[in-house]
Amino acid sequence: MSVWRASWIGPAYHPTTDIGVNMFRKSFHLEQMRDRVAIHVSADQRYKLYVNGVMVDFGPQRGDLLHWFYRTVDIAKFLRLGENRIVAVVWNFGRWAPMAQHSARTGFIVQAEDAQDKALDTPGTWEVATLPGWDFDMMHGQLGPFYIDVGPGEKVDGAALPPGWTSGAMEGWTKPNHVAGGEARGTPSGGTPWNLIPSSLPPMLYTPRAQVPRIRRGYANDRGSSPEGPLTEAIQLDEGGNLLLDYGELLCAYPRIRLLGEAGAEVRLTYSESMWTQDGGKGDRSAVEGRKIMGYQDCIRLGRGPIEFEPLWWRTYRYLMIETERPVQVQAVGAIETGYPYRVEAAFESPDPVVAPMFHVSVRTAKRCAGETYFDCPYYEQLQYVGDTRIQVLLHYFLSRDRALPRNSIETMGWSTMENGLTQSRYPSRQPQVIPTFSLYWLLMLHDQLMYDGPEAAPSFVTPEFTRRMLDAYRELQSKPLSEQYWQFGDWIDSWPWGIPPGGANSRMCRALLLFA
Known part of the structure; x- marks a missing residue:
């Protein structure tokens, strides 16, 4: 959608307390049933959407502020003649948010697809309230020095939690604050933190x-x-x-x-x-x-x-x-x-009773490491690292005709490209991390896409000049001062300190990768 008439709304805001769970609700009267009543919806950081007490959607898909996804949801089948209510549970993990979760501040936006339903747009008569009895804390019992970056645990107080809260039956509702106008990516005004783009993936399971x-x-x-x-x-x-x-x-x-x-x-x-x-x-x-x-x-x-x-x-x-x-x-x-709704259309057979079950284990692993992005691991990080993702995408090509998640992984990694031409090692990620060899893996992902799906599948921003600039940036790494700026990770080999091969950017492994790319 290129033009937004709706605005972002939010609760009373202070940067030191922008954490917690907020509710947004909209009551309206429906005089005639319709086949389609669609709304475009997004939130920062996350939302669950209820219509008349039934959860109908959750999101948004993970991106970054320059590429903030919205979903289009048809709520017609959940409506009834007479009074209806839409409720959104919107939460912000604050400083404890997962590393993969970008954020500007708590916000929520809805715009009806059809102008005749514009009464559903935010702000309109939407209301906001803080949900009592729901809090967050980093509770990682006895895990010690492990790196965990998937967000906090949740603490619920049943005595404070209002009954029927998902249907909006609680007190404390007020008029929300206006946060910013809704803007599609590419809008020249630059008046919002969120550059809205449509979801590129189907709903998660x-x-x-x-x-x-x-x-x-x-x-x-x-x-x-x-x-x-x-x-x-x-x-x-x-x-x-x-x-x-x-x-x-x-x-x-x-x-x-x-x-x-x-x-x-x-x-x-x-x-x-x-x-x-x-x-x-x-x-x-x-x-x-x-x-x-x-x-x-x-x-x-x-x-x-x-x-x-x-x-x-x-x-x-x-x-x-x-x-x-x-x-x-x-x-x-x-x-x-x-x-991710992973469709497995391939099969594997082996007379070996040891080998045959490995296919099912491999497919289950692929599914557990696929959501709104690919994951290096679903338990500890839920981050999309290029080194892992290339393997996952190749497996996806073999297992399914579906290309939505592979295409999304290539595009989101491309968004992380820095001024010097290198990509970040993982993306989306709030904390930049650069592993130069992973930029070469990303180029190899583009080549894989070319081989399997043809040149028309490549993202629009990928041009010969774009890839040449990345290769030139990698060649510069062979000068010592630049090579010391980044983590020259190769693999977790016991004899390689922090995964760095002997010679760093000038190692045989890195030179071979450059030649291959």
């Missing part, structure tokens, strides 16, 4: 997992009382009790848990890829006996009556530990799987 987890026993500090086996009924945890659930494989999912207990009781959820040995190793991912759990966490304080918790951002885990200091009933535990 939001699919309830059918298989129930298994209760596991015998881990270190096991204070459970239920026998091992599938979780098929409510579990009562006694004072100081815990419950370890095993999903059998790594998930990227929104856990959903329903709890009941006395007001003020705290329940802590810990998520982990595997159980850890006492000396900090992983080993067999299915082993539990004598092992402990370490991982990031969420915390739920119970109010009066049952509470159902689902975090705003998804978690990566195979094991979920539920711990409480007071008696609590775990009434239900579910998982809503998410990620």
